[in-house]
Amino acid sequence: MKLLEVKGLTKKFAGLVANDSLDLEVNQGEIVGLIGPNGSGKTTFFNCICGVYPVTKGSVRFEGKEITNFPAHKICKGGIARTFQLVNTLMNMTALENVMVGAFCRTTNTNRAREIAEGILEFAGLPEKKDILGGSLTIADKKRLEVARALATKPKLLLLDEAMAGLNPTEQKEAVELIRRIQREGITLLVVEHVMQVIMPLCERVVVLDAGKKIAADVPEKIANDERVIKAYLGARYYAKRATPRSE
Amino acid sequence: MGRLKPLMVRQPRIFWRKNYIFALALALLLALPFIFTARFQHHVMIKVLMFAFLGCAWNIIGGYTGQVALGHAAFFGIGAYTSSLCYIWFGLNPWFGMLLGGILAVAVSAVINYPCFRLHGRYFAIATLALGMIIRLLFTNWRLVGGALGVRLPLLPESLWNFQFHTTKLPYYYIALVLCALIFAILYKIERSKLGFYFRAIKESEEAARSLGIDVAKYKLVAMSISVFFTAMAGTLYAQYVLYIDPISLMPLMTSILICVVPVLGGAGTLWGPALGAPILLIAIEYSRAWLGGGGRGVDYMIVGAIMVAIIFRPGGLTSFFQGPRFRQWWKRIRG
Amino acid sequence: MLWGAIYALVAVGLSLIWGVMGVLNLAHGDFLMLGMFGAYWLATLTGIDPLIGLLIVTPAMFMLGLGIYKSLITRVVKAPRLTALLATFGLGIFLRNLAHFLWTADYRLIGNTLVGDRVITVSILGGTNFISVPKLLAAGGSLAATALLYWFIKRTKTGRALQATAMNRQAAALMGIDTERMYALAYSLGIACVGVAGVLLTNFFIIFPEVGVMFVLYALVAVTIGGFGSIQGALIGGLIIGLIESIGGFVGIPALKQVLVFAVFVIVVVLRPQGLFGWAD
Numbered sequence A: 001m002k003l004l005e006v007k008g009l010t011k012k013f014a015g016l017v018a019n020d021s022l023d024l025e026v027n028q029g030e031i032v033g034l035i036g037p038n039g040s041g042k043t044t045f046f047n048c049i050c051g052v053y054p055v056t057k058g059s060v061r062f063e064g065k066e067i068t069n070f071p072a073h074k075i076c077k078g079g080i081a082r083t084f085q086l087v088n089t090l091m092n093m094t095a096l097e098n099v100m101v102g103a104f105c106r107t108t109n110t111n112r113a114r115e116i117a118e119g120i121l122e123f124a125g126l127p128e129k130k131d132i133l134g135g136s137l138t139i140a141d142k143k144r145l146e147v148a149r150a151l152a153t154k155p156k157l158l159l160l161d162e163a164m165a166g167l168n169p170t171e172q173k174e175a176v177e178l179i180r181r182i183q184r185e186g187i188t189l190l191v192v193e194h195v196m197q198v199i200m201p202l203c204e205r206v207v208v209l210d211a212g213k214k215i216a217a218d219v220p221e222k223i224a225n226d227e228r229v230i231k232a233y234l235g236a237r238y239y240a241k242r243a244t245p246r247s248e
Numbered sequence B: 001m002g003r004l005k006p007l008m009v010r011q012p013r014i015f016w017r018k019n020y021i022f023a024l025a026l027a028l029l030l031a032l033p034f035i036f037t038a039r040f041q042h043h044v045m046i047k048v049l050m051f052a053f054l055g056c057a058w059n060i061i062g063g064y065t066g067q068v069a070l071g072h073a074a075f076f077g078i079g080a081y082t083s084s085l086c087y088i089w090f091g092l093n094p095w096f097g098m099l100l101g102g103i104l105a106v107a108v109s110a111v112i113n114y115p116c117f118r119l120h121g122r123y124f125a126i127a128t129l130a131l132g133m134i135i136r137l138l139f140t141n142w143r144l145v146g147g148a149l150g151v152r153l154p155l156l157p158e159s160l161w162n163f164q165f166h167t168t169k170l171p172y173y174y175i176a177l178v179l180c181a182l183i184f185a186i187l188y189k190i191e192r193s194k195l196g197f198y199f200r201a202i203k204e205s206e207e208a209a210r211s212l213g214i215d216v217a218k219y220k221l222v223a224m225s226i227s228v229f230f231t232a233m234a235g236t237l238y239a240q241y242v243l244y245i246d247p248i249s250l251m252p253l254m255t256s257i258l259i260c261v262v263p264v265l266g267g268a269g270t271l272w273g274p275a276l277g278a279p280i281l282l283i284a285i286e287y288s289r290a291w292l293g294g295g296g297r298g299v300d301y302m303i304v305g306a307i308m309v310a311i312i313f314r315p316g317g318l319t320s321f322f323q324g325p326r327f328r329q330w331w332k333r334i335r336g
Numbered sequence C: 001m002l003w004g005a006i007y008a009l010v011a012v013g014l015s016l017i018w019g020v021m022g023v024l025n026l027a028h029g030d031f032l033m034l035g036m037f038g039a040y041w042l043a044t045l046t047g048i049d050p051l052i053g054l055l056i057v058t059p060a061m062f063m064l065g066l067g068i069y070k071s072l073i074t075r076v077v078k079a080p081r082l083t084a085l086l087a088t089f090g091l092g093i094f095l096r097n098l099a100h101f102l103w104t105a106d107y108r109l110i111g112n113t114l115v116g117d118r119v120i121t122v123s124i125l126g127g128t129n130f131i132s133v134p135k136l137l138a139a140g141g142s143l144a145a146t147a148l149l150y151w152f153i154k155r156t157k158t159g160r161a162l163q164a165t166a167m168n169r170q171a172a173a174l175m176g177i178d179t180e181r182m183y184a185l186a187y188s189l190g191i192a193c194v195g196v197a198g199v200l201l202t203n204f205f206i207i208f209p210e211v212g213v214m215f216v217l218y219a220l221v222a223v224t225i226g227g228f229g230s231i232q233g234a235l236i237g238g239l240i241i242g243l244i245e246s247i248g249g250f251v252g253i254p255a256l257k258q259v260l261v262f263a264v265f266v267i268v269v270v271l272r273p274q275g276l277f278g279w280a281d
Helices: A042-049 A072-078 A095-103 A110-124 A139-151 A169-184 A196-202 A220-224 A227-234 A236-243 B007-035 B039-064 B073-090 B094-118 B121-140 B170-191 B194-204 B206-211 B216-242 B253-267 B273-291 B299-313 B318-322 B325-335 C003-021 C028-046 C050-078 C081-103 C133-155 C157-167 C169-174 C179-201 C211-226 C231-251 C256-271
Strands: A002-013 A016-027 A031-035 A057-062 A080-082 A157-161 A188-192 A205-210 A213-218 C119-124 C127-132
Touching: A002 A042, A002 A188, A016 A031, A016 A042, A016 A057, A016 A188, A016 A213, A031 A042, A031 A196, A042 A157, A042 A188, A072 A080, A072 B206, A080 A139, A095 A110, A095 A139, A095 B194, A110 A139, A110 B194, A139 A157, A139 A169, A169 A188, A169 A196, A196 A220, A205 A220, A205 A227, A213 A220, A213 A227, B007 B039, B007 B170, B039 B170, B039 B194, B039 B216, B039 B253, B039 B273, B073 B094, B073 B121, B073 B216, B073 B253, B094 B121, B094 B216, B094 C256, B121 B253, B121 C081, B121 C211, B121 C256, B170 B194, B170 B216, B194 B206, B194 B216, B206 B216, B253 B273, B253 B299, B253 B318, B253 C081, B273 B299, B273 B318, B299 C050, B299 C081, C003 C028, C003 C133, C003 C157, C003 C179, C003 C211, C003 C231, C028 C050, C028 C081, C028 C179, C028 C211, C050 C081, C050 C179, C081 C211, C127 C133, C133 C157, C133 C179, C133 C231, C157 C169, C157 C179, C169 C179, C211 C231, C211 C256, C231 C256
Parallel strands: A031 A188, A031 A205, A080 A157, A157 A188
Antiparallel strands: A002 A016, A002 A057, A205 A213, C119 C127
16 A cells, blocks of 8 residues: 655755655555665655645655645644654653653643653663653664654654664664564654665665655665666766776 | 652652642741731732732743743733723623633734744744834823823722722732632643643744644644733733723833743743742842832842843753752652 | 934944844843943033044943953853843843933933034925934944944954854854954944944933833844844844834824834744845844
8 A cells, every 4th residue: 555655746945956856655564765865855855745845846645645735743643753864852851751742642631641652662662761851862862762752643654864873883773673663563664864784674665866866766685786876876986987897 | 779668658758748838838828918017018929929920921931832922011911901991991890801801812912923923032032022012002002092191990899899909908919829829720730731741842842843743833822822811811900909000001111021030030931930030029129119219210120130131140040949959859858 | 314324323233243143132222321321421521522522432332342241241142042132131121220320310411512403404305304413413423333344344354254253153263263252342343333323322312221222122123124144234224214214203193103113023023034134043
């Protein structure tokens, strides 16, 4: 079942085309990766889907319904949650309170929200930190908290924006574990990432952006060897060098 | 080590100790007018309570939701004028006038403040400042509501129903006390409810709030409306106390500033902030005015100014002194 | 209309301070008042005419600004927005009431100025208009001062360093600019500007403790219309206010011309917070 369907999404910022006619599909239960060099428009793409930016052209459909240009809070209520590239922790509230804010999306009762939040903190591996102020957490915990908070809104689709940035390899492993657990809960994921070792084993499909355009979309193994992708990341000269056999 | 003891054993002791302190404080507040019996002292006490109330009201939009509004005196004025004029023109009882004033204030604020909500901090602050000035200027020049001369309320036989008391001003004190208890109770509930959480989330990060399903504009409006409703109620109290209202003394910029400084001094966004800020500020003002001879020597506001500057040395306000680890340990000890 | 130039000078100082260090100096109007009182006491006690007193008061104001910067503003820069706003406001309130305490609320006027009450008649569009010379002088002086400041900021090395600090403190520091000195300079210059405006005003305007309140509010409006952080914006903003006031004075009740100014202010803030030339905060 097509959960998210983006057609021809274009976003212009006063002359700069950040997203150029992008098409994307995410099916229920998948983990789809979105990669591309810096500045290729990945976060802009997320922002357009989530109602942070109004789109210049194109449409976004969720569960078959038009949600293009809906305000951000309505999109969250509709079942799409997201995390931010630069963590957006509510600094002066405890970890528990942070997640409770998310939980309040689906309930009005404070005790119920607290129960949900505690459960999710447990799921995300942060139960001992629940009374620590958001601002005092480590970056890895902040990221985890942000995921937990997003999960509290009971999303059907979760958009993760560079969840691995700033994490050391151990923390990355734990993050991947968390993402797998989320998938097991039945939540579909669209993940923006830079770290290849994470994307390749995790995602079933990978979409590649470069300078606002989609340049490839396929299974991870094929993407890793796709010449356009390599060119985009490492430059045409490197590709040419690599293609030329070196004499020993 | 204490964690090994079951909670059931500890609870009654905590309950008793903390409530003991509250009961004592309440008894003190009730008895205060009989401990200090001079008329001037009663006047100061009423003013303190009124500003504690106003400070709590401001806290809702300014402290919790983080939107600094510097034009609240306008709504104070709207409340006062509504109840007074409705009595004079239509014979409406001031208590109902109080509610009507609140409703009217909410309506006006919805219209003029709503477009300002998309402004960031500083801009919102000066926009509300300008709006407050505009309203004051309008009232000063509007002959229908008395213009600069204001409105004088007719003297009525004193009674609770009439909301006027002449032989002694004590009943105003107790009315103000009830109003304060009311607003503290309401704030207490809000703090623990979805509203409270949403307000604080908006203050911390509007972007994050939106991504979590919070309609930021709507909740800012809710916060503003609650805040303004209570601010207007205080206006009616004031009008019934002084029995004469005019734009110059009712809605000057200074009042808006005091409404804002009281909670910030005590601790913006905390429940007890206004309760700490109001007595200190108001007592300093009223007594410096009285002791240094007839109004107009400026010392009272010099103190206000100095306090406002001093706050930067402790942005968390006075309640932040009660949040350090040493105080926490002491508090835990007396709690049992 | 001549008032516009004077508002502009006040606004320019405000804009400079805001632009460079992000502090909204709400005490600005009260420094104006101090400048005015400075000129007044100089004239009354020593007989020095305001126009000459300008040479004494301006450096004095600069030093005052420096002193205030070092003692208070360094803290204000680091404080959270709400308390910073209240702090400069509080400083203003303090100064205003200090003046009240020291010198009472009496209105004062400097008599016997060099410039006097001379009036020149000008024929514009058929009708004769009387333009007061002191007012003209004040407006002209304000424009001159603004132009001087503009030249300083755009053409001198220090001025450019100020601009750099305004745009990005960290980047400026990395390039070897002593940003702390720049902050102090900006603040002191802003105060000096408003001091000049004050002295020029004493040639014809009354002096009293509350005089700064309306000026700072107008300056705020001017800076908002013109754009925070932009000198030319502040200038144009000031001139626009002068214009609005004149129009308001013609059309409606005098008291309502203030409402008009504030109404325009609110509209501009809501529709285009960054004003005409500034960059959004």
